[in-house]
Amino acid sequence: MRISLTTMFYNSKKYYSLLLVFALMFFVSNAQTTSMGKDFGFIQQLYNQKLYKEVIYAADNLDTSSFKIKQYDTLNYYKGICHFQINNNLLSKDFFLKVSNQSAHFIEANFYAAYNATYLKHFNESDTILNGIVLSTNDTLFNELVKIEKSGNALLKRRLNEYQYLDLKESGNYLAEKQRLNKTYTTLINHKRKSPLLAGIMSGILPGSGKWYAGKKGQAIAAFVTQLSLGLLTNEAYKNVGIKSIGCIGYASLFSLFYIGNIWGTVAIVKVADFEFNQTINHEVMVSLKLPLGYVFR
Amino acid sequence: MKLWFLLSFLLVTFFGNTQQAEEVQKADSLYNAQKFFEASVWYLHLLYANTSASMNQQAIEGKLKCLKKDNHFIEAIDFIQNSKEENITDSFKAHLEYEELLCNYLAGNFKETIQLSSNLHNNMYDTIGGLITVLSYNELYKWKEADSMVQLLLLKVSSNDSVISHIFTNTPKLKNIKKGKLLANIFPGAGQLYAGKFWEGLANSALQFGSLWFTILSWQREYYFTAGLIGFNGFDSFRKGGKTRTEILVEQYNKKENIAFKQKNKDVLIKWYQKLIK
Numbered sequence: 248m249r250i251s252l253t254t255m256f257y258n259s260k261k262y263y264s265l266l267l268v269f270a271l272m273f274f275v276s277n278a279q280t281t282s283m284g285k286d287f288g289f290i291q292q293l294y295n296q297k298l299y300k301e302v303i304y305a306a307d308n309l310d311t312s313s314f315k316i317k318q319y320d321t322l323n324y325y326k327g328i329c330h331f332q333i334n335n336n337l338l339s340k341d342f343f344l345k346v347s348n349q350s351a352h353f354i355e356a357n358f359y360a361a362y363n364a365t366y367l368k369h370f371n372e373s374d375t376i377l378n379g380i381v382l383s384t385n386d387t388l389f390n391e392l393v394k395i396e397k398s399g400n401a402l403l404k405r406r407l408n409e410y411q412y413l414d415l416k417e418s419g420n421y422l423a424e425k426q427r428l429n430k431t432y433t434t435l436i437n438h439k440r441k442s443p444l445l446a447g448i449m450s451g452i453l454p455g456s457g458k459w460y461a462g463k464k465g466q467a468i469a470a471f472v473t474q475l476s477l478g479l480l481t482n483e484a485y486k487n488v489g490i491k492s493i494g495c496i497g498y499a500s501l502f503s504l505f506y507i508g509n510i511w512g513t514v515a516i517v518k519v520a521d522f523e524f525n526q527t528i529n530h531e532v533m534v535s536l537k538l539p540l541g542y543v544f545r
Numbered sequence: 546m547k548l549w550f551l552l553s554f555l556l557v558t559f560f561g562n563t564q565q566a567e568e569v570q571k572a573d574s575l576y577n578a579q580k581f582f583e584a585s586v587w588y589l590h591l592l593y594a595n596t597s598a599s600m601n602q603q604a605i606e607g608k609l610k611c612l613k614k615d616n617h618f619i620e621a622i623d624f625i626q627n628s629k630e631e632n633i634t635d636s637f638k639a640h641l642e643y644e645e646l647l648c649n650y651l652a653g654n655f656k657e658t659i660q661l662s663s664n665l666h667n668n669m670y671d672t673i674g675g676l677i678t679v680l681s682y683n684e685l686y687k688w689k690e691a692d693s694m695v696q697l698l699l700l701k702v703s704s705n706d707s708v709i710s711h712i713f714t715n716t717p718k719l720k721n722i723k724k725g726k727l728l729a730n731i732f733p734g735a736g737q738l739y740a741g742k743f744w745e746g747l748a749n750s751a752l753q754f755g756s757l758w759f760t761i762l763s764w765q766r767e768y769y770f771t772a773g774l775i776g777f778n779g780f781d782s783f784r785k786g787g788k789t790r791t792e793i794l795v796e797q798y799n800k801k802e803n804i805a806f807k808q809k810n811k812d813v814l815i816k817w818y819q820k821l822i823k
Contacts, residue, residue: 289593303588483770
């Protein structure tokens with residue numbers, strides 16, 4: 248008797264209707280946890296509007312409870328790109344490296360991760376990521392890009408032999424970048440590093456000559472004229488009132504102060520010039536590494 | 546069966562609205578906790594959901610409040626321009642025009658504010674729009690234009706407030722840079738005295754005369770290098786320095802006077818408007 252009643256209930260329309268209502272309630276109650284949904288539409292819209300910080304915040308508030316690898320990949324890709332745009336290179340690299348090889352963005356994510364590692368001066372890590380790309384693709388466009396990125400790393404490490412070994416030929420794709428990198432390489436080869444010690448000694452022998460050697464001709468003339476003037480004043484005071492006079496001691500002290508200051512300044516100038524040269528070279532290399540990524544993936 | 550479908554529909558609608566309400570609540574609570582960036586993303590998400598005109602308006606209003614609180618007025622202007630395309634009512638569009646005017650003023654785009662105010666066609670915001678225009682002219686030190694705008698504004702609100710109507714008539718008396726430099730050339734230190742710096746003028750005068758006296762004395766004692774390099778060089782430097790300093794001081798004086806006048810007018814105008822709307 249009991250069995251027949253249960254069977255009747257299961258076969259009735261009421262049972263299915265109740266089931267529908269419970270299913271709906273379950274669905275709605277799930278949706279009620281305050282999140283920004285599950286789809287990437289909102290994130291895509293924010294990204295199109297270049298609201299990168301907003302994308303990161305929205306991505307952190309997505310309902311990921313039912314996410315599969317593919318969706319996590321998309322999420323990490325967006326986070327990587329947005330952190331890259333706001334110059335959080337370390338976080339950008341980490342998120343890009345989380346993108347799995349099942350994702351359509353895998354190659355792009357790895358290129359950007361390598362660029363971020365280069366930017367952070369993690370050259371060995373960058374080279375390892377680039378070697379991984381070579382293993383996962385036969386695409387000549389990507390392989391040429393890997394070569395460019397590795398050549399850039401060699402220049403940034405100032406390993407000119409390594410650069411020469413990579414042999415970046417000015418043909419095929421990315422011609423402008425290859426030319427720029429080769430030009431930078433030539434500049435580095437021809438660059439004669441100025442010695443701060445030599446510049447200091449030269450300034451000691453003839454005030455201004457060290458600055459002339461460092462390439463600061465205007466400052467060299469100014470230093471020479473100042474030193475000469477103070478020398479003439481000291482000499483005049485010495486001849487007229489003698490070595491123990493206040494005038495002579497005062498001018499001689501000033502002369503000595505400027506003389507020592509000039510030597511110290513010259514050494515500093517050579518060091519600063521060297522630093523500026525390296526900064527310019529590094530900047531040019533980084534530009535050559537970033538631009539092709541934009542052409543290929545943006 | 547029909548009853549069950551109706552019930553299901555009502556349940557989905559109810560819970561759907563509840564979710565929107567929860568998002569509004571979340572955004573508002575973040576705003577109240579002064580987490581304006583986080584709140585603004587939630588408001589944007591509400592706008593993205595595009596459930597109804599009233600919800601969109603609430604979201605736009607919320608996002609704008611956040612941007613203004615964060616002093617992101619340029620972003621607010623962009624946001625307003627994009628929001629005009631959303632599903633919103635015409636009266637809210639008019640409100641957005643006023644918000645655009647205000648954000649331009651707050652962003653320091655005074656020329657754009659004046660230009661926008663001429664296109665403002667909703668009577669509801671005429672007075673505040675007019676006031677923002679006057680304040681913009683005031684910021685640009687365009688006293689004549691500000692004065693004519695004040696007269697128009699008083700006509701609009703049918704007021705004959707004598708303080709407001711004459712607010713831009715007594716403009717500050719400014720000093721002339723050319724006159725100051727000429728005085729500095731004629732007599733050492735006179736330029737600085739003209740710019741209102743008595744002790745500085747006196748010191749410059751003493752230094753110029755002192756270095757000239759030192760030059761002559763050194764020359765007489767046959768200290769020719771000292772006379773030329775220290776005495777005359779010093780005199781020349783103090784003379785040129787005096788002239789340059791006069792120019793800077795006159796500019797500073799004029800700027801200070803203009804800013805004080807501008808600030809005073811701004812305060813008076815805002816107080817007047819606050820009284821008006823009470």
